Amino acid sequence: MPHDHHHNHEHTEPPSDLELRVKALESLLVEKGLVKTETLNAIIETYEHKVGPRNGAHVVAKAWTDPGFKQALIKDATEAVASLGYCGRQGEHLEVVENTNDTHNLVVCTLCSCYPWTVLGLPPAWYKSAPYRSRAVSDPRAVLKEFGTQLDEKSVIRVWDSTSEMRYLVLPQRPQGTENWSEQDLQQLVSRNSMIGVELARSPEQKGEGDK
């Protein structure tokens, strides 16, 4: 079947035959009793509206403000994150990797699209794209530059290739000038991209950017 998709775009106009093919498949599976429409709708509702990067932002902001929680998070992220109510599919073996002044972490899945769903939801299109999957391991500094992230030349970049069922969440550095901020306010600074490691957490001046 010919496709006119560009390989680095996940969202080009679908040919109508694709829409029809999916509709036909769904009807067939419902008719055969293999799926229930209401279950499909519930699954979509869960990952479109309930499970998403706000979960991860909660985890990160709590780690910034609660040293005991941070310690527990580094020791056993699966358990610490579950204590906030986030657990389940694609988060069964979670690990948190912490950015420091001299080390920056970046997460990728070169073989498919492994991603910590429980804390970040479903991955963005670029995370699943061939350009990111190919270059995150071979040229991470250039990849970071494409996201506008410039690191100190001396800092080490650690790239985590998610080849197993372990899932990685980056703990970004707490931005300067936020000493008296509440956990609630700090959450606004934790972008999804900062928890994948392609960006840093937002500065206080960039606080509103997540709402745009």
Add this chain to the structure above:
Amino acid sequence: MKGGHDLGGQLEMGPINPEPESQEPVFHADWERRVFALTLATGMLGKWNIDESRHARERQDPLAYVQNSYYENWLEGLEKLLVEKGLVSIEELGLTANTPGQTTESLMAPNPQIAQEILSFGAHSIIKTDNEPLFGNGDSVLVRASQTAGHTRVPKYAQGVIGTVVAKLGCHSFPDSNALGVHEGKFLYRVAFSGADLWDHSSTQTEVLIDLWEPYLDGAGN
């Protein structure tokens, strides 16, 4: 065998062009929503595991894999599994004629509540064992060249390269076997590689950490 999915280090894939985070929807078309949900819902029937599912997406022309959009690859994989596991026939999918396919058993499609429970419970991959891991932290290991024509989780770019074990992650379901429906555990390690050992052009300021199962590794002295 290296399929179209094994993308680490591939050249000339072009720019990433990320959509701005605040503007990107979770799904870009309604059919993507449906393919995602159909894949998860049919997975709950218990007829295949996660590695069979990954392998089904990988088993296609490498060029088609890269040219397809992400959820097209999911759809390809799903249709393949449904036919191979006898849940639907090729005729029913309206693809080609003359292939048998039948639903011989009664399967229970989960209702929304059960589905939510399955999703929030997850499925861990640890397998109990009395064996001891062969390697310890600090050991040098050489990644073997993969001989399998089937599913594997050892990226091509690490094969033939020496790294250092930095963590023992326990005994986990071995994907190469799991993709064939054989559920067995092997020890999993976190192995650290210097970027300079992986890539000619890379600086020593880059480190790549890969989770690798024991059968992928040979000792390389200390």
